[in-house]
Amino acid sequence: MLGLTRDSVIMRPVPVRSRLLFALLLAVGVVVVTCGGASPAHADEGDRINEFDANYVLDSSGKLTVTETINYHFGDTDRHGIYREFYTRVFHDRYHDVKYDYHIESVSSPTGAPADHDTSTETLWDGSKELKLQIGSPDRYVDHQDETYKIVYTVKGALRSSPGYDELYWDTLGTDWDGAPFKKVKITVSVPGGVQDLRCYAGDIGSTDSCTSAQVSGGKAVISQDGVGAYDELTMGVKIKSGLVSDNKPHIVLHTGLLMLLIGGIATVITLIGSVIGGVLYYRSRGRDQRYLDLPPGTVPASGQQARTGPTPKIEIPVRFTPPPIPVGEAGLLVDGQFQHRDTAATLVDLAVRGAVRLDGAKDDVEVVLLDRSKATAPHESALLEAMFGTKKGSDKRGRSRKRLGQRGSLTKADDRAAKAAARAVGKHKWFVKVPDRVGESSRRQNLTWGIVGILCLGIAASALIGNAMASGRVSQILLMVIVPLLPVVVTLLVVQSRIGKRGVRTPDGRAICDQVDGFRSYLATAEAEQLQFEEGEDVFSAYLPWAIAFDLTDRWTKVCARLVELGRIPDVSPDWYGGGFSISSFDSGLITGSVLSSVQPIRTSSSSGGSSGSSFSGGSSFSGGGGFSGGGGGGGGGGSW
DSSP: OEEOOTTOOOOOOOOOHHHHHHHHHHHTTOOOOOSOOSOOOOOOTTOEEEEEEEEEEEOTTSOEEEEEEEEEEOSSSOOOEEEEEEEEEEEOSSSEEEEOEEEEEEEEOTTOOOOOEEEEEEEOTTSOEEEEEEEEOTTOOOSSSEEEEEEEEEEESOOEEETTEEEEEEESSOSBOTTOOEEEEEEEEEOTTOOOEEEEEEESTTOOOBOSEEEEETTEEEEEEEEEOTTOEEEEEEEEETTSOSSOSOEEEESOOOOOOOSSHHHHHHHHHHHHHHHHHHHHHHSSOEEETTSOTTEEOOTTOOOOEEEOOOOOOOOOSSOOSSOHHHHHHHHHSOOOHHHHHHHHHHHHHTTSEEEEEOSSOEEEEEOOGGGOOSHHHHHHHHHHHTTOOOOSTTOOOEEEOOSTTTTHHHHHHHHHHHHHHHHHHTOEEEOOSOOSSOOHHHHHHHHHHHHHHHHHHHHHHHHHHHHTTSSOHHHHHHHHHHHHHHHHHHHHHHHHHHHOEEOHHHHHHHHHHHHHHHHHHHOOGGGOOOOTTOOHHHHHHHHHHHTTOHHHHHHHHHHHHHTTSSOOOOOTTBOSOOOGGGOOHHHHHHHHHHHHSOOOOOTTTOOOSSSBOOOOOSSSTTOOOTTOSEEOEEEEEO
């Protein structure tokens, strides 16, 4: 028997849950519309936008007509074309979304590239929605590495109103271009009555750096920007005379409309009980991890050895005294199926310990200094550094890149890209039967609680909706009797699928490495300073700190190490990866994790000057309440090649 390695290979079972659910939905005549289906799209390595030219024309009705001319450089010519994404529904507050009504008018290519196009709508993990415009032919590749595309579309609901003026506060590019930077951006804006004032910001989300050139000429806004990073934004604020545009406010809509009438509740509750029991049985048969039944936890068969596999029984996992041989970020994803924000914090500290970055602590925040990219060996580590620092040379005296943490939204994109890279990596390792559907901050207990509550609420609410429709003559009694009893079954299957999708089902190899992670977590959670075993001179504090952060055991670990200092087993000195000047006995564990956690939170609406992080709405203005910033407007989205 051998300890599991990262190169283990297993067979992947084929899940059948989706087919079962789809058959049930067809039985009751429910049409499920799912997002996706198109071939995967992404920006190829070496892609860039040579020139992005956008002309905005606002009429008195509030309709915004936009003409985008995009000169796109493909990294190679085995690409079919480009795609463009626009947010159509974004978060506003607890109960409301902001809705943008887009309509694609025309698509063409002045250079003769294939300009076939189709659109699709996708609901994203955070509940926002986007319209995807895919341009090109699946049967043809582009003829040249540089092609030009012209897109004409209209938007309604783009304006916002403040006392004394209206405003087009707009994210023009979007931050999700998948690695393709902009070499040159040109924008012109025409509005009724002429542009009264203009603001323009370019850079990272939250940046207040002004654009290269932004001026009002002949009543039009004329903006020019030299270079915009792939994950950066260009946001403009155009002031308009009040009273000249009729539709001058955001289109605010409710998250969900529910009619609280109770008809058919008894039937729903009865079938609900049965569906919950069925859901539990379904989960036990389909949702539990697989394991090598004849081998100790944490091991896999030797080459040529046969071993039975089956659902994981309840067994005790042995304590492991050293970290598993996998990156700490992948370990966090493997344990609960989620790449949580603390996994990002753990990855940053691990990179610092290994010399890829240095953390400089200040009174209230932390600054990350890039030292050596080559020491980021895991895909999610490279993705994190690329999203944080890009490829630009830094501006300090030694030419190093720096990133200050603590500002809300400054690490949101980096956190998301690290999570996606980690998910792809564990997929290649074949640690999951199916890689979890979504990676991000999540609580398993909270998911279970809200899943049960959701079944109850949705069952009763659905009965009320159907009952109300029946009273209005829009549904027959027979249809009511069919749908009401079956609806809880459908909802239960959806909840069970959601739980399986978020947590994931581990293969026997994945379960074995997860046992190693669980065993080391037990060690850090229970070992006392007097029991720890490590080599003399080893910096055990730094070596295990990333794992303690990932396991949410940072406070305990620092207390154990402070005790090691008291016992004289380790020196009370500041490690070289941290420039904050602390000693182990005085280490503030909350400064690093707190800075990261606040940085990955998306910018949300506030009473004075809200903001957005790609898919949330800022209720503020670029002319008041503290001014504007990059990423603070409406719109947004992204693009790339496919």
